[in-house]
Amino acid sequence: MTVPILNYSLQLGLTGSVHLQVLTEYVLVSVTSAVTVTVAGIVKEAVTILVAVLFFNDPFTWLKGLGLAIIIFGVSLFNLYKYKRFKKGHHNKDAGTNIESSNGTSKYVILDDDTEDQDDTG
Numbered sequence: 495m496t497v498p499i500l501n502y503s504l505q506l507g508l509t510g511s512v513h514l515q516v517l518t519e520y521v522l523v524s525v526t527s528a529v530t531v532t533v534a535g536i537v538k539e540a541v542t543i544l545v546a547v548l549f550f551n552d553p554f555t556w557l558k559g560l561g562l563a564i565i566i567f568g569v570s571l572f573n574l575y576k577y578k579r580f581k582k583g584h585h586n587k588d589a590g591t592n593i594e595s596s597n598g599t600s601k602y603v604i605l606d607d608d609t610e611d612q613d614d615t616g
Contacts, residue, residue, distance in 0.1 A: 537565070540561075540562055543562060
């Protein structure tokens with residue numbers, strides 16, 4: 495009798511954690527941008543590889559090393575871009591996709607740099 499209760503409790507806990515993860519991701523995207531969430535997901539994959547190698551004795555191959563190097567290089571480039579953009583004073587516009595409405599909620603508008611240039615010329 496205790497096994498089904500334990501099983502159902504485990505399933506309910508896992509389902510709740512999945513919903514919490516989706517809610518957290520939604521809030522994170524509404525505060526930052528989709529690109530930032532994507533970079534965070536990539537860093538999570540790198541941490542997963544390192545945990546597998548360090549704690550679970552998964553063999554560290556040259557392919558994993560190359561993947562980690564590419565991840566570190568890409569995230570470094572992204573952070574450099576964000577830092578330079580912040581220093582120029584563009585820190586309030588996060589890729590031009592997140593606009594806050596009058597009631598404090600976020601609404602998303604896709605703006606292309608090309609469409610802004612076309613509006614100025616014609």
